[in-house]
Amino acid sequence: MKPLSALSFVALGLVASGCVVSATATDGPPLTGAAQSGSLGLAKFQYACDSSTLVCAQDGNAAAFPSYIATGARFKLTGRYDGESPATALVLSPIARELVSTDPDGTLVALQAGWGGVELKKRGAGETVDFAMFRIATPSKMVFFSTYGSSTTSPVTGAQSWKMSELGSRLTVSQRTLVQAIFRSSGGESLAGEVPVDFKVADPSIVDVSSLARGRVELTPRKKGTTEISAEGGGIKATLAIEVTGGAS
Amino acid sequence: MKKLSCALVAAAALALGGCGSEYSTHTIDDVATPAGGSVSQQAIRVPYGAAVKAHIMAYDDDGHRLGGDVQSSDPTVVDVANLVTGDDDWVFFGRRAGHAEIRLYANGRLQRTIPADVVSD
Numbered sequence: 001m002k003p004l005s006a007l008s009f010v011a012l013g014l015v016a017s018g019c020v021v022s023a024t025a026t027d028g029p030p031l032t033g034a035a036q037s038g039s040l041g042l043a044k045f046q047y048a049c050d051s052s053t054l055v056c057a058q059d060g061n062a063a064a065f066p067s068y069i070a071t072g073a074r075f076k077l078t079g080r081y082d083g084e085s086p087a088t089a090l091v092l093s094p095i096a097r098e099l100v101s102t103d104p105d106g107t108l109v110a111l112q113a114g115w116g117g118v119e120l121k122k123r124g125a126g127e128t129v130d131f132a133m134f135r136i137a138t139p140s141k142m143v144f145f146s147t148y149g150s151s152t153t154s155p156v157t158g159a160q161s162w163k164m165s166e167l168g169s170r171l172t173v174s175q176r177t178l179v180q181a182i183f184r185s186s187g188g189e190s191l192a193g194e195v196p197v198d199f200k201v202a203d204p205s206i207v208d209v210s211s212l213a214r215g216r217v218e219l220t221p222r223k224k225g226t227t228e229i230s231a232e233g234g235g236i237k238a239t240l241a242i243e244v245t246g247g248a249s
Numbered sequence: 250m251k252k253l254s255c256a257l258v259a260a261a262a263l264a265l266g267g268c269g270s271e272y273s274t275h276t277i278d279d280v281a282t283p284a285g286g287s288v289s290q291q292a293i294r295v296p297y298g299a300a301v302k303a304h305i306m307a308y309d310d311d312g313h314r315l316g317g318d319v320q321s322s323d324p325t326v327v328d329v330a331n332l333v334t335g336d337d338d339w340v341f342f343g344r345r346a347g348h349a350e351i352r353l354y355a356n357g358r359l360q361r362t363i364p365a366d367v368v369s370d
Contacts, residue, residue, distance in 0.1 A: 039284075040340075042334065095299065
């Protein structure tokens with residue numbers, strides 16, 4: 001087994017069924033990420049792209065705002081309130097600190113399953129502006145999502161990563177594949193937030209694995225044969241048998 | 250003497266109810282949020298880790314608005330904060346599972362206490 005460097009992990013709200021996920025019908029990711037209205041409709045919240053984001057907009061925010069977060073996951077939100085001029089300084093903080101904590105750099109950490117509410121309030125005055133609600137759920141399954149490059153001379157690029165589907169079990173020699181692990185709850189919901197994941201491949205002479213940004217790995221089939229890719233993180237281990245076809249044995 | 254009599258009559262009239270300064274009631278309208286929960290005259294229920302909004306107004310016996318305030322007996326269980334949208338808009342936060350009392354004030358006086366529970370689902 002060839003251990004790979006520590007990578008990250010996974011999840012997104014719109015990917016519940018796990019087929020093809022794409023941002024738009026055009027050739028690339030959207031310019032701006034999804035802005036979700038707060039529960040009171042007063043503020044807008046955005047979810048910063050992380051290793052769980054399948055479709056990342058060009059402004060660095062997720063193209064779809066997640067509804068579920070994995071326990072143990074780290075994630076970042078921003079809140080915007082346009083109700084006052086000049087703009088008011090705002091503070092984001094968890095509603096229940098035993099469910100969600102905050103790191104000094106503002107990163108939120110989902111600690112326990114339940115409601116992961118986050119309130120947005122005016123700095124100093126204490127007046128609440130709005131709040132956003134997530135469900136925090138324990139990962140029970142990991143699936144692999146992928147996007148396909150065309151050949152070894154045309155490596156998978158970030159621009160191609162906006163369209164992903166569940167990884168199949170067959171690759172063709174010279175077909176580079178970008179892979180991302182996605183956690184799901186027992187109810188099938190995709191879980192957002194960064195959870196470290198370690199990828200390994202049983203036989204690197206058949207499929208080589210290299211790490212990319214945002215917790216993704218790239219599979220490069222080397223020769224015909226069968227091997228297994230495995231990923232472990234968030235208390236979950238997933239494996240997938242891969243058959244490489246075509247090319248020399 | 251005549252001026253004094255007039256002043257006494259006017260003061261008595263105000264004191265006997267003409268000025269409408271006596272507390273009568275609070276009205277409460279809650280607002281549905283994704284996590285559920287409820288706010289009513291009888292009870293407040295907030296899901297743990299979530300929040301519930303309510304519009305709360307105090308009236309005197311002439312139907313005039315009174316200045317109101319809302320406080321929690323234990324903000325570590327149920328916290329309450331004013332919303333930017335107005336003095337009558339309040340948010341109840343479920344900080345941790347447990348029980349507390351929500352106190353409704355009118356013109357600075359405690360008028361009503363409502364039991365409040367933060368519940369895990």
